[in-house]
Amino acid sequence: MDYEVEVPDPGNPGETKLATRGAGISLIVDNSHVSILDSTVSSVGLTGIYLSTRSNHVLVDGNTVHGTRKATAILAESRSHDLIVRGNVVYHAAVENPTETGIQIAGTTRAVGENNVVFDSRYGIKATGYVNSGGVEMPCSRVILRNNVAFDNFASPITVNSVGNRNYPELPVATDRVAVYHNSLSSNGSTSTRYGHGSGFYLLQLHSPQAELSEVAIENNIVDSGLGMFVNQYVNNPGAPPLTEVEFSRNHYYHAPFSPPDTYMGDWDGALLEDLIAWKTQLENDASGGTTVLDEPSFADRAAGDFQLTLDSPCIDQAIALTTITTVDDFTLGVESAMYFMDGYGISGETGDEIVIFDPFWDVVGIATVTAVDYDTNVLTVDSVLPDVRVGDLVSYGRDKNGHWRVAGRPDIGAYERTQGAKVEVCHAEQTISIAVVALDAHLEHGDTFGSCR
Numbered sequence: 130m131d132y133e134v135e136v137p138d139p140g141n142p143g144e145t146k147l148a149t150r151g152a153g154i155s156l157i158v159d160n161s162h163v164s165i166l167d168s169t170v171s172s173v174g175l176t177g178i179y180l181s182t183r184s185n186h187v188l189v190d191g192n193t194v195h196g197t198r199k200a201t202a203i204l205a206e207s208r209s210h211d212l213i214v215r216g217n218v219v220y221h222a223a224v225e226n227p228t229e230t231g232i233q234i235a236g237t238t239r240a241v242g243e244n245n246v247v248f249d250s251r252y253g254i255k256a257t258g259y260v261n262s263g264g265v266e267m268p269c270s271r272v273i274l275r276n277n278v279a280f281d282n283f284a285s286p287i288t289v290n291s292v293g294n295r296n297y298p299e300l301p302v303a304t305d306r307v308a309v310y311h312n313s314l315s316s317n318g319s320t321s322t323r324y325g326h327g328s329g330f331y332l333l334q335l336h337s338p339q340a341e342l343s344e345v346a347i348e349n350n351i352v353d354s355g356l357g358m359f360v361n362q363y364v365n366n367p368g369a370p371p372l373t374e375v376e377f378s379r380n381h382y383y384h385a386p387f388s389p390p391d392t393y394m395g396d397w398d399g400a401l402l403e404d405l406i407a408w409k410t411q412l413e414n415d416a417s418g419g420t421t422v423l424d425e426p427s428f429a430d431r432a433a434g435d436f437q438l439t440l441d442s443p444c445i446d447q448a449i450a451l452t453t454i455t456t457v458d459d460f461t462l463g464v465e466s467a468m469y470f471m472d473g474y475g476i477s478g479e480t481g482d483e484i485v486i487f488d489p490f491w492d493v494v495g496i497a498t499v500t501a502v503d504y505d506t507n508v509l510t511v512d513s514v515l516p517d518v519r520v521g522d523l524v525s526y527g528r529d530k531n532g533h534w535r536v537a538g539r540p541d542i543g544a545y546e547r548t549q550g551a552k553v554e555v556c557h558a559e560q561t562i563s564i565a566v567v568a569l570d571a572h573l574e575h576g577d578t579f580g581s582c583r
């Protein structure tokens with residue numbers, strides 16, 4: 130089946146998708162070219178927005194999903210591909226289920242989760258490869274998680290995992306080429322408003338010797354506030370390869386005392402100390418390379434959920450480039466790694482990423498839109514010839530999908546240059562106002578509607 134549907138804006142009274150049982154909005158099998166836009170899903174018993182088997186070329190943009198108490202708020206899974214999950218606000222998700230998540234991209238290839246705000250949920254955002262209960266491999270590959278804000282979540286704000294099935298230990302499952310960059314993560318895990326066991330990032334190879342993570346890049350993120358804000362590897366999977374293909378670069382940790390590894394073993398049976406040592410070594414590489422600062426990141430208003438940076442923040446102009454130019458040939462640019470970028474995935478109305486290219490002194494030498502990405506040869510096709518771009522120049526990511534130019538000079542660590550922080554617009558007394566996302570519940574309760582006035 131191939132069709133296009135826009136779910137009506139439930140900000141209009143009477144159109145809010147509201148249920149007490151079942152899922153909110155579901156695409157079950159073989160749905161392509163579907164957009165789920167500007168909807169509100171609340172208080173459903175199962176998944177809020179569910180993209181199941183082979184949901185392809187799907188855009189999930191601008192929705193608010195909350196109160197999915199036992200389930201994941203937004204879930205894509207099962208051999209879906211070419212998905213964009215953007216600008217959604219998720220809260221009170223999975224609070225009664227220890228394994229579910231705010232936003233989960235599972236068993237999916239080519240997907241972006243960007244500009245979302247997830248708070249007061251169990252896990253924040255996950256990218257997951259898995260083997261399902263029927264013994265079918267569901268790899269997760271070429272996934273980008275960027276510019277998201279996750280705070281006050283019970284467990285980890287961002288999880289990348291590869292989950293084999295105990296019943297099919299021989300089956301391989303791969304989670305590979307996952308790029309996690311420019312996210313702002315605050316007060317999650319053990320310092321969340323509920324007690325949690327999480328950390329800044331949670332990386333797992335689970336249940337099967339064949340469960341493997343490879344080519345995971347975690348860069349330019351802010352991991353803020355309190356104890357346990359660090360990378361956490363857990364393997365209860367003897368024989369699994371070490372996480373040597375996970376790289377951490379230029380993440381800003383704050384309040385990150387390195388507690389003994391066994392603190393984080395928790396009640397997970399079978400975890401191996403040497404795996405934790407491998408994790409710790411990687412963390413220290415992140416720190417010892419001069420790439421990690423431990424200062425207060427200086428958010429505009431952490432308590433109010435405003436994670437934009439103040440002008441004196443140590444994160445400003447401190448990010449590293451995502452990748453570098455290796456070849457230049459008219460409309461094609463070779464890069465060290467193309468995993469950071471997408472081309473619009475064939476979704477109607479979507480363009481590829483706008484990239485900004487700097488010389489080694491952080492002067493802009495080119496701006497272009499990506500029209501195709503070859504993830505195997507690491508070649509970007511772009512929409513214009515860039516005469517000033519040279520081999521060795523630095524590639525970052527420029528304009529957000531609202532068309533705002535948000536990179537000022539060298540990019541900043543964290544999400545703020547490219548998002549509104551954790552702010553959302555509501556329509557209040559026929560006027561569009563911007564509020565802290567933590568105040569959203571109260572505004573909706575007294576009759577405001579989500580999104581700008583129409």
Ligand SMILES: [Ca+2]
Pocket residue numbers: 445446536537538539540541546
């Ligand atoms: Ca900057």
